[in-house]
Amino acid sequence: MRGFLVTSAVTACAATLTLPVLGAPGAVSAPARPAAAPPKAPGAAPVRAPAAVPAKIPGATYSLPLVPLPTAEGGGAATPGRAQAESAGTGIRGLRPQRVKPFSMVGIVWDDAGAELRGRAQVRTRAVGARTWSGWQDVQVQDHDRPDVDGSEARSGLRGATAPLWVGASDAIEVRVRPGAAAGRPAGSATLPRGLRAELVDPGSAPARPRSRAAAPAPDDEERATSAVNAPLAPLGAHEIPAATHRPTAEEVATLTAVAPGASVSTSTTRDGRDGTGGTGGTGDRFGAEEDASAAEGQGSEGTDPGDASDASTGASAGTSADTSGESGETSEAGVNGENGPADAAADDDTDTGAVYAGHAGPRPRIVTRAGWGADESMRERGFVYTKKVKAAFVHHTASGNGYTCAQSPSVIRGIYRYHVVSSGWRDIGYNFLIDKCGTVYEGRAGGVAKPVKGAHTLGFNTNSMGIAVLGTYGTTSPAKAAVNAVAALTAWKLGLYNANPRGTTTLVSGGGNLFKKGAKVKLKVISGHRDGYSTECPGDRLYAKLGTARSTAARLQGR
Template structure:
């Protein structure tokens, strides 16, 4: 999997304190694979692969009671706080503000949300006794780390963090800064296997991993498959809504690098993502038409697909194109495996909100909060799920000759 590797390069920063936390000076930690690429050449960011877009750096955080100055960081567009023990939660409010690289203006303070019920399961799910591939119990890997939900900041070059010192804070807190690199390769459409004649719902257009310029060296080489797709879990990324659709591929690249290099997951956790304009993106690798095991809904990653709407939808209305894209994807994935988008299925938990072995009846199109302890996918998106189910149930492949 992936490990924290201390870089020989020095961070582009001095000392910074939030109201109760210091970003420490000294060596920056480049978050890289357990078998890292060759050492970075002079002038390259530590942890970056020659020719690859983007980078991830981790700055040590030390809780303090007093405020301090700001950290000059170099370029980043997404951030989050990570720590070594995935079993620990950050039971304190963490706030950040960032400086725009384009204007020099500072943002307001943004809260980083914890998400302990996102990500890999503790154990392999065997509802019907079969799962293929390697590393199925992904959360058991030593390199898997705890972390907050990431925040998209847009191109930034300085940060200030505020985190009140409190009992039980995880040890080894680091601020992960993600630079997604330059724009994507020419857009491509993900190709699935030829669909059987008369397939119940059409495959929607999906931007491939090549289309959003995924660096495939950052994920595990092997894929993990389950038997079916019984449930589509709907998420929001909690990265904020301050992006435009042209930036969406960079947001996806940033989430991918945060999941793999920041949190130590085998690949991006979501099977699919959708932006506010309704563009669908291939998430976890392995085949968009196959039952790839994701890391998105603790306890129910087996025999499911996770689709995340890019943004935060507690109070923000869901753009209609995004809701429509979720419905089209759910119709295709569920009907491919004989599911009814308006129906329910019994599911067996592998642990989390429901103890391992508990049988739960869930909607085939469920919100993340239906399976775990979380407010995801946000109140506004969750309220749209009945309409999304109805829309998905109405989508069918046109009859031949029409």
């Protein structure tokens, strides 16, 4: 992993804080100057300089160590006993109200990726140009969208991290983190992980779309490589891959899914027990039954789809326990979520993704490329890492809040990308795809949208799967119908390339976690929620409740 050195000064009231070394961002480039007009010949008509393509404004990351706070409210004098507790890591830590350089996303990281932050983290911010502060907002402290800890991304630079929170353009912040005791331990034993610091992310801006190909700047080597793996879906440097109206042929699928000879293919899994507790061995079934979002209290905000009553079932995160005898416990999907009838019984068989393409891939949706959302390719680690196939899709929410507009989606994604790479130490953004509330699909981790790119999205199940993250937080807010439809369209296409039935099940080998031990053969739905592979609230109850609809729609788009 490359080093990234971030140094900045932050003014706090009348004092100046010098930010610590985090690692080095790309150098800030000066805005491009318009090309000079050639000299005008006597009597000739005026010659206009060619229109300049607006330069991309690089982003930045500011890292602020969290300091002991005297009381839970951040005021008052510290007592000797409290000071001793703070030095032991049991006190409250945070940042006092202070002005900072402009940022739009915030998260909290710590030194040991294997340690968990138990407690509550909150931030409040002040918008650029405003005089009043926002209310306190919770930062999701448990974020298990992460790389496998003994895979190619597991290295000394990997850090523990909360989910990032999108707060919009801000120039002042206050942070407080209260420790919480682990289950079964006394409250006084609560500690916080070492090296806590707030990461303030300025996502920068993407270059404007050039009016003509001649006006587009020449891509550098990494940009060229990132774009080239999407051929023949789009030309080099394209900002989007257009939607297709037909299902791909077998010849097209063979070309699109082929991995270049000599490419890095990963088959590794995670170390047992590094991040998990109480994992179960053997073979397991994780059918994660859905609940009807409309039956929950309140209807959520935008995007509520009252027509999803068919998604009702017996529990939001229920699943049969792992069979420690080593034999797979067969459970009919039709009896778990009420989604499938007797005609769908065959869909419960393990999906065969190794056979010749069966012609079931749905039409490809429009996909905004990394160039389209403005990825800085110099920031990530070079090269691409692949697995052998794509047998399942794990659906996530980013837990970054719902206070973004669709026009801001590229900025949110650039912020998540920077947070994953610079702040958390990953090789690239973790998700293979991202979807906003308007249903726009974005290319995530580099390597080719049709290829089996290994992501960092579901600890223990990153191999032979893909991660799809819906921008937002969907615990109590229902996802927009457009976003659910986009999940269905994307999975119908991508899973179909590998003969995966969206209404079926498949078996993945666990890399280790808090539900399944390393090596356990786990039966999962082909379209699963993050919580089906790891004990987490992700993708939120309301989005999880819509997965039955996504499965049915995806299967229909595949012609099943």
